[in-house]
Amino acid sequence: SQELEQSPQSLIVQEGKNLTINCTSSKTLYGLYWYKQKYGEGLIFLMMLQKGGEEKSHEKITAKLDEKKQQSSLHITASQPSHAGIYLCGADNNDMRFGAGTRLTVKP
Amino acid sequence: DTAVSQTPKYLVTQMGNDKSIKCEQNLGHDTMYWYKQDSKKFLKIMFSYNNKELIINETVPNRFSPKSPDKAHLNLHINSLELGDSAVYFCASSKLKRLAGGWETQYFGPGTRLLVL
Numbered sequence: 001s002q003e004l005e006q007s008p009q010s011l012i013v014q015e016g017k018n019l020t021i022n023c024t025s026s027k028t029l030y031g032l033y034w035y036k037q038k039y040g041e042g043l044i045f046l047m048m049l050q051k052g053g054e055e056k057s058h059e060k061i062t063a064k065l066d067e068k069k070q071q072s073s074l075h076i077t078a079s080q081p082s083h084a085g086i087y088l089c090g091a092d093n094n095d096m097r098f099g100a101g102t103r104l105t106v107k108p
Numbered sequence: 109d110t111a112v113s114q115t116p117k118y119l120v121t122q123m124g125n126d127k128s129i130k131c132e133q134n135l136g137h138d139t140m141y142w143y144k145q146d147s148k149k150f151l152k153i154m155f156s157y158n159n160k161e162l163i164i165n166e167t168v169p170n171r172f173s174p175k176s177p178d179k180a181h182l183n184l185h186i187n188s189l190e191l192g193d194s195a196v197y198f199c200a201s202s203k204l205k206r207l208a209g210g211w212e213t214q215y216f217g218p219g220t221r222l223l224v225l
Contacts, residue, residue, distance in 0.1 A: 035151065097216070097218070098214075098216045100214075100215075101214070
């Protein structure tokens with residue numbers, strides 16, 4: 001079965017700093033999802049990547065899927081306290097799998 | 109060695125029927141959850157059980173009832189299925205309680221794709 005490993009597990013950054021979260025798969029990714037959970041809420045869909053080399057952006061969040069389609073990175077530019085939460089990657093290769101999540105704290 | 113398993117994987121049924129989805133975890137975790145993923149990929153938590161005790165019950169219709177015979181199992185029973193119930197349902201488990209305002213690492217099952225006709 002496919003395994004997803006996220007790194008880092010937790011991240012504390014100063015407001016305004018850039019950061020990157022990685023998601024590595026044990027198998028080729030055919031559909032990679034990024035979600036965010038605000039504290040106490042459900043998971044919010046951010047974006048989906050399917051093609052090798054694909055890159056998508058939403059506001060200050062950019063996600064990329066590498067050419068080999070086994071790793072995705074989520075990059076946040078000029079982080080803000082509103083970016084704080086749990087970021088979760090998920091892969092859908094018939095069975096949906098999720099990473100363990102990255103807890104992001106942004107200090108004002 | 110599937111950590112969190114769900115059955116069935118696919119479920120197609122008629123409106124008005126009653127159905128159950130089963131979930132089992134072999135991780136020795138204390139807390140289990142049910143999520144519903146809608147067409148927009150939004151995962152909404154429905155229920156959470158900690159040591160057989162319901163600790164979260166979000167605003168879901170009372171047609172949905174979780175049943176936990178023991179801490180390794182959390183089944184979801186749905187009465188009088190409606191078209192809007194069509195979705196993917198995910199079971200998850202975590203070692204500790206889902207803390208208020210926090211998140212303990214959760215391990216997800218493969219999902220059950222429910223289609224109500």
